[in-house]
Amino acid sequence: MSQIAITPKPPYYCVVFSSEMSASVEGYAEMAQTMVELAERQDGFLGMESAREQLGITVSYWRSLADIKAWKLNAEHIEAQRLGHEKWYAAFTLRIAKVERDYSFNGRSN
């Protein structure tokens, strides 16, 4: 989660999930970790990146819209979504986008 995702050549899809937490964070960290592990086992999953300050941003990468839809409908994920709405998130926006081009720079060896 804390590294830049290595993704294939575009096109592929991303889900940008931007969220503000509510005051109720009980159970959130465990569920978030479970969802990462579950997503990694989903067909078409390409990677995930996440960072949180006041705002949290999680970007997951997928092979196709059909793979994103299958992940949305995963039973355990549906339960996490329900708890997200009811308990954990004060607000969120989720955006589904088609990655058309990308560019990577790695200067670590400099």
Add this chain to the structure above:
Amino acid sequence: MSQIAITPKPPYYCVVFSSEMSASVEGYAEMAQTMVELAERQDGFLGMESAREQLGITVSYWRSLADIKAWKLNAEHIEAQRLGHEKWYAAFTLRIAKVERDYSFNGRSN
């Protein structure tokens, strides 16, 4: 930067910039703030979201690919990009994507 961006109905574009900092952060915070203010004055700019832990994620939203290209070629931005390569970033990946659908939830009033 620290709030969920209010964006128009899709389609629109986003630039997902995922980065790991180098050890040289001198001048970075000031330049980052300058670039936010400059982007806000660019034609076609729709909003920006940002969060950093070990990984930093900044997502900017734009009306069109042409607007993104104009921002890329802005003279002050070019200088910031040069310093980013040379000094501030250990690694980054930039992805340009077309937002096809979005969904927002606001439970703050609950």
